[in-house]
Amino acid sequence: MIQSNNSPATTQQSTKSNKEPVTTNIEWLNRAYSADGLPALRSLYDEWAASYDSDLSKSDQNYVAPALSAATVAKYAGNPAALKILDAGCGTGLVGAALANLGSKQIDGVDLSQGMLDVARKTNAYSVLETADLSKPLEKETDSYDVVTCIGTLTHAHVGPEVLSEFVRVVRKDGWIIATVLDDIWEPVGYRAEIDKLVASKKAELVSADSGDYRKGAGVSARMVVLKVLA
Ligand SMILES: C[S@@+](CC[C@H](N)C(=O)[O-])C[C@H]1O[C@@H](n2cnc3c(N)ncnc32)[C@H](O)[C@@H]1O
The missing domain is CATH 3.40.50.150 (Vaccinia Virus protein VP39)
Structure with missing residues (x-):
């Protein structure tokens, strides 16, 4: 399934063929979109900071x-x-x-x-x-x-x-x-x-x-x- 909407808390997967699923690195984003309150969101971003840029620059995200x-x-x-x-x-x-x-x-x-x-x-x-x-x-x-x-x-x-x-x-x-x-x-x-x-x-x-x-x-x-x- 190629998911093209913006919904939170769903793992996005690109399965061009059923044999070779490519799981995107989007778990952080899903957690951010469903964070329970400000302290949780702050800690999540504190943790994500080190890999945020590389995660979002990957071709399966291409954050433009x-x-x-x-x-x-x-x-x-x-x-x-x-x-x-x-x-x-x-x-x-x-x-x-x-x-x-x-x-x-x-x-x-x-x-x-x-x-x-x-x-x-x-x-x-x-x-x-x-x-x-x-x-x-x-x-x-x-x-x-x-x-x-x-x-x-x-x-x-x-x-x-x-x-x-x-x-x-x-x-x-x-x-x-x-x-x-x-x-x-x-x-x-x-x-x-x-x-x-x-x-x-x-x-x-x-x-x-x-x-x-x-x-x-x-x-x-x-x-x-x-x-x-x-x-
Ligand atoms: C998806 S990131 C976007 C960051 C940057 N603008 C970019 O385009 O890469 C969302 C940012 O919003 C910040 N944020 C979330 N809630 C906030 C709030 N209530 N006040 C200030 N910043 C907040 C997070 O810490 C995080 O850095």
Whole structure:
């Protein structure tokens, strides 16, 4: 069975022929998507940090979202070298590294897991790396960033839609929020509805939320949300 949806807690297997099943290395992800509370999620990522990048870069995952998100920042927000960026849920720094490749020099990263931040530090892409829980108000000044990126973190058992209004607060007027949301939770978990509220209250404009490749090797797709902050 080739599983192409985004459901948690199911081991993905590619069995091109019944004789030669290829089990993908996705057990960590399944555990993350079904984590029971913040402490469990934090410990899981602390443990996973050492192998996270290599696990997700394997061809049966081919996690393309970080590179695509960096290109999306450049497309909408302009020259990455001129932007002050907050990478929310930065993990091991895949997004920061992709942005740095495009010239970014001012990236701050926050994440729940110190283990993930320790790996992110080695990318040298970030000016500041701090632990933070995105389910609480961010300890960041209002209007202090040109862009917030949040890739792979608005997902099953991680961070809910409420954080979007905090992102709007910390981004300056006419700045940008670039975030991924898995297709299968875009509406059911309320991300779409939260964005509709931000749009209705004229705090943000939804410029794009196209579905595209995410973990391309596993056939998993996500929305690439592009929000322009209006106030
Ligand atoms: C799938 S990883 C994505 C990391 C990185 N953005 C990337 O694209 O590789 C999800 C990240 O979200 C972080 N995370 C989960 N819940 C969080 C929370 N409540 N506050 C901050 N970070 C959180 C995890 O520690 C983990 O590093």
